[in-house]
Amino acid sequence: MQRLGLLLFVALIAVIPLLPGLSVFWITLLDNIGLAALVAMGLVLLTGVGGLTSFGQAAFCGFGAYTSAVLTTKFGFNPWAALPVALAVTGLAAVVLGLVTVRLSGHFLPLGTIAWGISLYYLFGKIELLGRHDGISGVPPLSLFGWSLIEPQAVYYVIWGFVVLAAILTTNLLDSRAGRAIRALRGGRVAAEAFGIEPARVKLIVFVYAALLAGLSGWLYAHVQRAVNPTPFGINAGIEYLFMAVVGGAGQIWGAVVGASLVILLKDALQRIVPALFGTAAQYETIVFGVLLVAILQGARDGLWPRIVALFPKGAPAPVDRDAAPLPGRQKAKAEPLLAVTAARKTFGGLVAVNDVSFQVKRGEIVALIGPNGAGKSTTFNLITGVLPITAGDVVFAGRPIGGERPQAIAGLGIARSFQHVKLLPEMSVLDNVALGAHLRGQAGVMRGLFRLDRAEETRLIGEAARQIARVGLADHMHKPAGSLALGQQRIVEIARALCLDPDLLLLDEPAAGLRHLEKAALSELLRHLRSQGVSVLLVEHDMGFVMNLTDHIVVLDFGTKIAEGPPAAIKQNPAVLAAYLGAPE
Incomplete structure (x- = not known):
């Protein structure tokens, strides 16, 4: 469909100068x-x-x-x-x-x-x-x-x-x-x-x-x-160019042509019409031009190109080869424990957000980090993934200190994550969002992309994304905009994106939030399956039924301090945890 549209556009462009009676003015x-x-x-x-x-x-x-x-x-x-x-x-x-x-x-x-x-x-x-x-x-x-x-x-x-x-x-x-x-x-x-x-x-x-x-x-x-x-x-010209991009449709390539056409033709028409109506004593063209552009943007806030495209039937999405050759697997870490957090401390001025917290995650283990809101759980996640620099202490992954590493380097070692507040690109398809997770498993750069010399690798990247989407049970939503999915489904999309990295350690920040009972059961089954394949999981979650039935080990934080850790059975009975978070029966 896109090729047909391009051919029609090229044919139209080629024919326009040959139209009888078209003056040099219009060609200019x-x-x-x-x-x-x-x-x-x-x-x-x-x-x-x-x-x-x-x-x-x-x-x-x-x-x-x-x-x-x-x-x-x-x-x-x-x-x-x-x-x-x-x-x-x-x-x-x-x-x-x-x-x-x-x-x-x-x-x-x-x-x-x-x-x-x-x-x-x-x-x-x-x-x-x-x-x-x-x-x-x-x-x-x-x-x-x-x-x-x-x-x-x-x-x-x-x-x-x-x-x-x-x-x-x-x-x-x-x-x-x-x-x-x-x-x-x-x-x-x-x-x-x-x-x-x-x-x-x-x-x-x-x-x-x-x-x-x-x-x-x-x-x-x-x-x-x-x-x-x-x-x-x-x-002034720079502002006009920006107007063209926005009016045509920000993010729409052919919208640039539509926007440029509209702005230039509108300016030309106003320079002829407005003086005829109001005389040449005052220059009202710029005022009328600005008012008309604002009116257009009010009526088509996403630009004109999406409105034009909506008039034509939408073509079928490009087929995805789920059987494409798999991407090279990551060399799995051998060290035990896989993750060791030792006396990790994070301060913001005089506020101690994480207070000398220590715990470990072994290979093939599901560990939960729980506690009341503001306990420091997400901050601990950010210390592990390099989003925040650690103030004191150590974070060691597979025997390598990562406390001072950049997030990109940490991701390259095999640590993938989801977020407490979903971070998807809502206008992009689920497939493209998930394919972002495989970014480090590809090599093609800008020049190969420009000239489509990356097609073999791209097929493998998209195939990997499609397999991970099917793995989490969202194959029917693959080509939908990510923003059109329910919140719970968006969280599952984030997990699929993280799995595209082929991680050794998966950090999940409230993955069950917004999920219904059956969806939580499916997520639990998926995480158990990952554990059986040697993937370790560290999760933050407030649903204690979900946590207690899934995890091997639990770490409890309160006001940035670790107050308990152990297997679920022991945590259920721990007096400090009952008082601070779980609640005790009267």
Whole structure:
């Protein structure tokens, strides 16, 4: 279905310039839409998919445009020979800016992009080599096989060829191991790191990729307009590009084309209609433009592309090969105990959250960590998985100290986890969410993803995810958005995702919360089966019936301090546990 849609789009693009009576004005407008769509497509990936808001993409257009303009007018470069240099300069600038920008979070991130967007605009206007605010004129047009592409109709196919190519490559990227890592950014740093993803590295990759698309657009702009000055690369243009990505549909690749078309056509129409209605004494176009965009977003908050797609029948999901060759198994740890927590301590200022807690988890054992709310159970989980640095004490896994390791390294050793508050990507399918858990068991990177050289590995990764989904009893929900499932089912999806890591130790934070009786029974059976296969389980749970009937050993915390540990039978009778947590009969 997607291939058919692409073919129809390419056919439409090819036919448009051949329509009788179509003026040069409309072809020029379509050229401008294509140039803007390239930048918006990068923002779809950066902002809509990766969750990184940028107002400065127009500046990257400037890097591409000015580099090519200087090389072709002052050093005699052929425009095509200037393209790789323009992209290299843009990419280098993106790396330098990205190393600073992607480390920001919250409102500081968009503010940072505004800051360097404004700075670069004024920088372009101050450099003598770039012609200051007058810019560079006489930029040569593109040529192909000796044919000058100086006319709008001639360059039209080059621009839209790049748009189609960028859309295909971006689609390929998102449908890959690297693409799932990019989408995982919206789930937050903690969740991404738990699967072995390096958020800072992935953010930088998507930042540079979006900048390269903007640089490509800038290179084309320079040779289409044949003159370059700072005006098109200011913060106002950056805001417009972001509007295009959001209006078209944040996270929707082809929404970039829809958004660019709408914004540019709307601006053009308003520049002709509004003065005719209100006269030219005051410029009301910008006001009307802003009001209309707000109205569109109110009516289609997810953008226009999802509304367009909903008009057509939904194709069947791609078949999943559950019989694909299994991924290489993890080398199982031999040391005993598998996990040893010794005098672990965590303080937040003067607050002692975990107070010299010690316990062990042996291979093939299910251990429960119980206690009242605020006892320090989830904090202990975070110390084991590297989410929080340990203040004092030791955490040793398979004979190796891991107290100071990063979460990605700890996941790589074979420790997988679920979360107290479910951390799934609700708009992604259950299958893609679970496949994130196998991230460390794959090797394919961005370049292999872009050119679909990762298909053999991808088949194995998706096959592994499908097998784990079937293993936990959710095969019928595989292709549904994870956010459409009930809370209890989402917790089971998290367990399937953790199992994709092929872990030695499984940390489950309240896995039975939200489950019905039969679902809890099925979960108990699954955990017993994992125990029989040598997988150790450490769980936090408040359902004492579930805990007492399942676990081999129980550790009880109260106010961050261990008050008891032992087999379930002993814990049931322990006076300190009865008084602090379980309650004693009158």
